[in-house]
Amino acid sequence: MNDQARLELSGVAGTDLQVRAGEMIALIGPSGSGKTTLLRQIAGLDPLPTGTVRIAGRDMTGIPVERRPSTMLFETPVLFPQLSVEENIAFALGRGRPDATAADQLDVALTSLDLRRLRTRLPHQLSAGQRQRVALARALVRRPEVMLFDEPLAHIDPAARAGLLREITRVHERLGSASLMVTHDWADALAIADRIAVMRGGVIVQVGTPRQVYSRPASAWVATRVGIPNFLSAQVEAVSADAGEHRVRVSALGRQWDVPAAADLRAPGEGCVLLGHPHAFTMTQVPESRDLDPRRGRVLATTFGGDHVDHDVETDAGTLVIRRPLGPTEEPWDRGTAVEVRLVPEAVWAVAE
Structure with a gap:
């Protein structure tokens, strides 16, 4: 195993893929190509038909979703509707931590993602972009080894997209996580990714740097996906x-x-x-x-x-x-x-x- 690999896929989606600590890979491909399914399989939400997922060297076979050192951010954030912003973030801290440490982590998350003035609001009182920032804050306090983003910008107002993309990048870099982000937007993939993986029919058909995929697509079909x-x-x-x-x-x-x-x-x-x-x-x-x-x-x-x-x-x-x-x-x-x-x-x- 590569000591720097935080996430390893062996025989998954037709390929072997290693994602290093601190690396962001963008998953692109048409609707129905298997991008979201792959994230759900890594997170443990869907069964893995073939291959193995390892996180930090540990085989995830049989490990339930709540025990995996990964966090998945969905297209529409899943927040507790009855809990405030602060309470939603605090819930991710779990139990058994010293109160002072938990309070410090909560304060850092609120400050880092500019949520202090929104701390008492309920989810329905927030914009789509603000709800995604709350989901990012929960990931920040959980400190996962792997972060999975499923179209996190899909419902974000165009004026707020660039700001949220920067927030995603900052949280990813702060955690040093191995990250995969599903996106339909080629410009977002170019802006955020260290490498890009192209999927077709449930199979990863090319992996490379943005420059490689942009200039040297593996096939005419891949060329259509990169414009x-x-x-x-x-x-x-x-x-x-x-x-x-x-x-x-x-x-x-x-x-x-x-x-x-x-x-x-x-x-x-x-x-x-x-x-x-x-x-x-x-x-x-x-x-x-x-x-x-x-x-x-x-x-x-x-x-x-x-x-x-x-x-x-x-x-x-x-x-x-x-x-x-x-x-x-x-x-x-x-x-x-x-x-x-x-x-x-x-x-x-x-x-x-």
């Missing part, structure tokens, strides 16, 4: 290793390109898909022409983004979303503008069809 809009069909013409990086040569947009590729693309003649974010392509305006040229395209639509604009560009290979920086005096290109399109080889990623 990659551009998919170009191509064929592998040659395979090489440049400075140890696996690469393939493909033809696209009227010329050949050497691009980074997934390791399972190994044989010339294989079909592949080139994946690219909007910044993975560039374009320049060109004169109108009736000549057939696979490098050419035409602007179909524009989306203004402040300091940039995303153009939907029709090409022979399909419609691409291409991002162009926008200076203070520049305007988006008009619909119908003729352009020549190029890809940025290092920003494209080739995967098997």
Whole structure:
């Protein structure tokens, strides 16, 4: 066992996964992919069909939920409706602790999460964000080895989301817990996670840093989950290793390109898909022409983004979303503008069809 691993999953969700103390992993995937079920299995709320869960080196098989050193925060916080904020938090302290210690822990939790002025209120008198802060405060006083977050921002007002996300991060870092957070929001995953795990059909299909998953998705399906809009069909013409990086040569947009590729693309003649974010392509305006040229395209639509604009560009290979920086005096290109399109080889990623 890795001595730093606080949470270990062996043969669970189709993989082995270790979550270190102080590490936050975001679980993403479509509805019904098994994210919440996995959290419930770790917490002991649902049975584990296969594999083993270990927390701090201890096998959790047969350990009931109330005895596991883990805390789960739900989409809708579970608070005692008849108890005040202070009483809800104090309840998590349990019995058998010195009164002074319990009082100190309660005071720290109330202060840390800005709940002192709300200490006498009942749950129905709180906003959704305030109720989640109470749930965080209970986790803080329990000091769990593992924290599990099931869409904790789902019902939070957009104006309060960033603040609560910071609170979650602070509590996680203060406890040094091994944490898993389910989210449908890719931006939240990027903001909070040390690593991201992508789930599909009850199986974890990729685990990596946010940068790895964003730039090097394991498949075209994963690419759809991380917001990659551009998919170009191509064929592998040659395979090489440049400075140890696996690469393939493909033809696209009227010329050949050497691009980074997934390791399972190994044989010339294989079909592949080139994946690219909007910044993975560039374009320049060109004169109108009736000549057939696979490098050419035409602007179909524009989306203004402040300091940039995303153009939907029709090409022979399909419609691409291409991002162009926008200076203070520049305007988006008009619909119908003729352009020549190029890809940025290092920003494209080739995967098997």
